[in-house]
Amino acid sequence: MHSIPGRRVIMALFLIFLLLPIYWLVNMSFKTNSEIVSTMTLWPHTPTLQHYRRIFTDESWYSGYINSLEYVVLNTVISISVALPAAYAFSRYRFLGDKHLFFWLLSNRMAPAAVYALPFFNLYSAIGLFDTPWAVALAHCIFNVPLAVWILEGFVSGVPREIDETAFLDGYSFPRFFIKILVPLIASGIGVAAFFCFMFSWVELLLARTLTSVQAKPIAAIMTRTVSAAGMDWGLLAAAGVLTIIPGALVIWFVRNYIARGFALGRV
Amino acid sequence: MDKIVNQKAWFLVLPVFLVVAFSAILPLMTVVNYSMQDTFGNNQFFWNGVGWFKELLDPSTDLGGRFLASLGRNLLFSAIILTIQVPLGIVVALSMPREGWSVAACLVILALPLLIPWNVVGTIWQIFGRPDIGLLGYTLNSLGIDYNYVSNDFDAWVTVIVMDVWHWTSLVALLCYAGLKSIPDAYYQAAQIDGASRWAVFRAIQLPKMNRVLLIAVLLRFMDSFMIYTEPFVVTGGGPGNSTTFVSIELVKIALGQFDLGKAAALSLVYNLIILIVCWVFYTVMTNAGAERKAAPESEAALEPKPAAGLKPVGVLKPKEGVA
Numbered sequence: 181m182h183s184i185p186g187r188r189v190i191m192a193l194f195l196i197f198l199l200l201p202i203y204w205l206v207n208m209s210f211k212t213n214s215e216i217v218s219t220m221t222l223w224p225h226t227p228t229l230q231h232y233r234r235i236f237t238d239e240s241w242y243s244g245y246i247n248s249l250e251y252v253v254l255n256t257v258i259s260i261s262v263a264l265p266a267a268y269a270f271s272r273y274r275f276l277g278d279k280h281l282f283f284w285l286l287s288n289r290m291a292p293a294a295v296y297a298l299p300f301f302n303l304y305s306a307i308g309l310f311d312t313p314w315a316v317a318l319a320h321c322i323f324n325v326p327l328a329v330w331i332l333e334g335f336v337s338g339v340p341r342e343i344d345e346t347a348f349l350d351g352y353s354f355p356r357f358f359i360k361i362l363v364p365l366i367a368s369g370i371g372v373a374a375f376f377c378f379m380f381s382w383v384e385l386l387l388a389r390t391l392t393s394v395q396a397k398p399i400a401a402i403m404t405r406t407v408s409a410a411g412m413d414w415g416l417l418a419a420a421g422v423l424t425i426i427p428g429a430l431v432i433w434f435v436r437n438y439i440a441r442g443f444a445l446g447r448v
Numbered sequence: 449m450d451k452i453v454n455q456k457a458w459f460l461v462l463p464v465f466l467v468v469a470f471s472a473i474l475p476l477m478t479v480v481n482y483s484m485q486d487t488f489g490n491n492q493f494f495w496n497g498v499g500w501f502k503e504l505l506d507p508s509t510d511l512g513g514r515f516l517a518s519l520g521r522n523l524l525f526s527a528i529i530l531t532i533q534v535p536l537g538i539v540v541a542l543s544m545p546r547e548g549w550s551v552a553a554c555l556v557i558l559a560l561p562l563l564i565p566w567n568v569v570g571t572i573w574q575i576f577g578r579p580d581i582g583l584l585g586y587t588l589n590s591l592g593i594d595y596n597y598v599s600n601d602f603d604a605w606v607t608v609i610v611m612d613v614w615h616w617t618s619l620v621a622l623l624c625y626a627g628l629k630s631i632p633d634a635y636y637q638a639a640q641i642d643g644a645s646r647w648a649v650f651r652a653i654q655l656p657k658m659n660r661v662l663l664i665a666v667l668l669r670f671m672d673s674f675m676i677y678t679e680p681f682v683v684t685g686g687g688p689g690n691s692t693t694f695v696s697i698e699l700v701k702i703a704l705g706q707f708d709l710g711k712a713a714a715l716s717l718v719y720n721l722i723i724l725i726v727c728w729v730f731y732t733v734m735t736n737a738g739a740e741r742k743a744a745p746e747s748e749a750a751l752e753p754k755p756a757a758g759l760k761p762v763g764v765l766k767p768k769e770g771v772a
Contacts, residue, residue, distance in 0.1 A: 184646070187543035194540050195557050198614065201576040202560070204583050208575060220586050262463040269460035274451040281461065283731055288472050290727045292675040294696040295716040298703045299475030322471040325464055385567045385678045390704070400567045414581060421568045428563025429556075436552050436559075 202425070209418035216414050231419035244399035245423065247313065248382070251396070254317035256377040259324040260332075260370060267332035268362065272341065285326040296322065297390045304391055315391040316398070320384060324377040331376060335369025336362070368438065375435050382428065399424060482713035500714035511702075511711050515718075517690070518698040525609070525694060526673040532613055533669055534662070537620025542654075544625055558618040570682025573611040577683070597684060601691040604684045608692055611679055616672070620665045627661035628654060667730045671723065695719055 184190075208216055209231055210224040235241040269275070270282060296319070304315040339362065347357045363370070389401040403420050483500055485493040506512040540558075545551050561569070577597050579585035588595040597607040631653060639649050677696035680686065686693035686701070693701075699719065703712035 184539070184542045187545075190539060190543040191545070191554065194543070194617075195554065198557060198561060198618070200583070201572045201614065204576050205572050208581075216581055220581075222583075258467070262467050265460035266464040269457040272451060273454040273457035275453065275455050275457040275461075278457075281465070283728070285464070285468060286731060287724055287727050288468055290671050290723050291472070291720060292677075292696055292699075292716075292723060294675070294677055294699045294703075295479065295720050296471075296475050297700065298709065298712060299478040300471075302478060303475055318467070318471055321467050325468055329464060379563055383563065383565045385565060386700070400565050403567060403571065414575065417571060418575065421571050424565050424568050425560075425563075429560060432556050432559045432563060436556050 205418050205421050205425075208414060209422045211415055213413065213415045228415075231415045232423075234416060235419055235423065241399075241402065241420065244397060244402040247392070247396045248388075248398040248400070249427070251313040251316040251320070251388070251398070252378055252381040254313055255320045255324055255381045256374050258317060259321055259328045259377045260374055262321075263325055263328035263332055263373070264363070264370075265358070266329050267336050268358070270329065270333050271336040272344070285329060289323050289326040289330075291322065293323075293384065293386045297386055300387060301390050310391060311393045311395045313396050316388045316396065317381075319387045319391055320381045324380055327376055327380065328373045331373040332366065332369055335366040335372075338369075339365050371435065372438050375431060375438075378431060379428070479713045479716050482709045483717055484710075486710045487708075496710055500710050501718070503711075504714050504718055511715075514690075514698055514702075515695075515715055518693050518695045521692070522674055522676075522694045525676070526670055528609055529612055529616075529673045530666060530669055532609070533617045533620050534666060536613070536617050537665065538624050538658070538662075540617065540621040541624035541628055542650075544621075544628075555622070558621055561615050561618055564615075566678035567682050569611065569615050570679045573607060573614070573679075574683045577607050599688055601688055604688060604692050607683060608680045611683065612673065612676070615679065616669060620669065623661040623665045624658050627658040631657050663733065667726070671726060674723065674726075 207223060210227045210229070211221070212226055212228050212230070215221060215224065215226060270278065300315075300319050301310070304310045304319070309315040309318070343361065343365070344357065347361050352361065385398075385400045388398045392398065392401065399420065403417060403424075484496060484498070486496045486499075487493050500511070503509045503511045504515050507516050544554060564572070576582045577585045577595075579589045579596055585595055585597075594600075595603050597603045635653050636649070639653060644652065675696055676694055677700065680692050680694060681697055681700075684692045686697045695715075699712060699715050702708050702715065
């Protein structure tokens with residue numbers, strides 16, 4: 181691949197631009213609040229773990245992480261399991277209204293979350309799911325299911341149809357073919373789709389905040405309430421922020437070889 | 449190889465249909481219902497017909513004025529975002545290292561901002577930009593530039609834009625990188641033999657090959673910046689005044705702040721309609737691009753050893769063409 185002159189400098193500058201704000205957050209999370217407010221220091225002069233200790237021992241803080249992970253995992257499982265058969269259907273068959281259905285799914289991926297915030301609130305209150313991880317997990321399906329269908333469809337289309345036909349000739353029933361043959365063949369696709377479902381559910385705040393109040397409050401919502409409280413606890417806020425970056429960073433590390441491909445393939 | 453017509457495929461699609469219908473159609477019907485009514489609390493509703501829609505499109509009313517002002521701000525924001533992020537994304541993609549461990553390292557760092565929860569992105573920039581405790585704000589102020597995103601409209605805009613560039617340029621860069629990776633070496637060798645300049649290589653080989661991924665990037669960035677809510681809400685809260693109040697922020701203010709359900713619902717529908725139209729254009733363009741690809745002469749297809757990862761979405765829409 182041909183590159184441009186000065187590419188090292190450009191890349192280095194851009195990476196610094198990306199990392200500098202994150203460094204500042206990490207830096208602040210290790211400072212005491214008096215150091216943050218009183219002096220401008222480029223690194224913590226009296227490093228402390230008090231903010232992290234507070235988060236890991238105070239239930240109102242760490243339960244936020246558990247709540248968030250709970251609905252993110254639920255959502256990923258629901259999205260992938262309903263999207264798999266649909267992806268197969270869209271990839272292999274033509275049926276009444278298939279194109280319209282596909283466009284309708286796609287349009288839901290693009291719908292602004294703000295439009296749905298209030299109706300979701302009413303809907304999930306009416307059926308008694310309000311303030312449970314299920315409410316958020318189902319609400320996030322509106323953008324994650326279409327996305328998962330889109331990604332998986334690409335991967336299923338990459339599997340030659342001869343494989344299906346051979347399997348059926350060999351006497352495989354449809355469910356058995358699906359689980360024993362198709363799923364292992366598109367395992368990397370399922371991984372990429374799960375990564376994107378995880379990602380979009382993890383970063384979303386508006387719906388997650390609207391649909392929970394006490395029991396299932398996500399970490400993102402707990403953080404916003406600290407922001408609005410009088411007497412800002414900057415160190416604690418920074419530490420909580422750093423901890424929300426870690427799951428994402430771990431997930432990226434596992435899928436790093438598929439990132440570029442995955443974004444081009446599925447980010448729609 | 450054409451797809452088989454099989455109506456039973458509906459059974460496979462049914463779960464998706466039910467899940468998405470539950471979370472899309474039901475709420476949307478509620479919105480349509482609200483948009484025709486007015487409420488004074490206590491769940492008492494009064495029929496208002498298309499009154500809200502008329503008001504919404506009339507700039508002299510309060511609702512219409514707010515809607516059109518936020519729409520204008522949002523369009524300006526999206527335009528600025530696109531003019532910065534697309535060229536920058538291309539440049540960053542072209543600057544990617546060629547091989548070795550540094551490729552993986554660059555990819556991971558590039559993808560990092562994309563996986564940070566949106567409100568934390570807001571928090572990061574809120575802290576980073578503060579004149580008293582933030583590196584950026586402090587540095588600018590000590591250089592003699594009077595920078596304060598809380599009180600100055602222009603500074604607030606700059607902060608929100610730089611934040612979005614920080615957050616999303618990587619997406620454009622990753623998409624372009626996927627497109628560039630798909631160019632076979634033979635193309636470059638041919639260019640070298642012809643003695644093509646660097647610029648000619650870019651114009652004649654790289655840009656055409658990135659066409660489709662760029663299209664995805666532009667439309668995604670347009671749509672996501674048009675729907676932006678969380679990040680500016682955390683950093684500026686829509687202020688100072690209303691200077692960074694975008695459509696989503698205005699909508700949430702009306703719906704969950706004032707609990708003005710009728711107005712909010714009417715706004716939602718118009719907002720959704722705009723998105724839907726853009727989305728339809730996107731879909732049509734992508735589908736046509738897929739059809740053109742199919743019509744392209746066989747010889748060109750034979751030149752490409754492996755199908756481009758970046759071209760995949762095209763293949764997804766028209767799944768029968770060149771998906772490996």
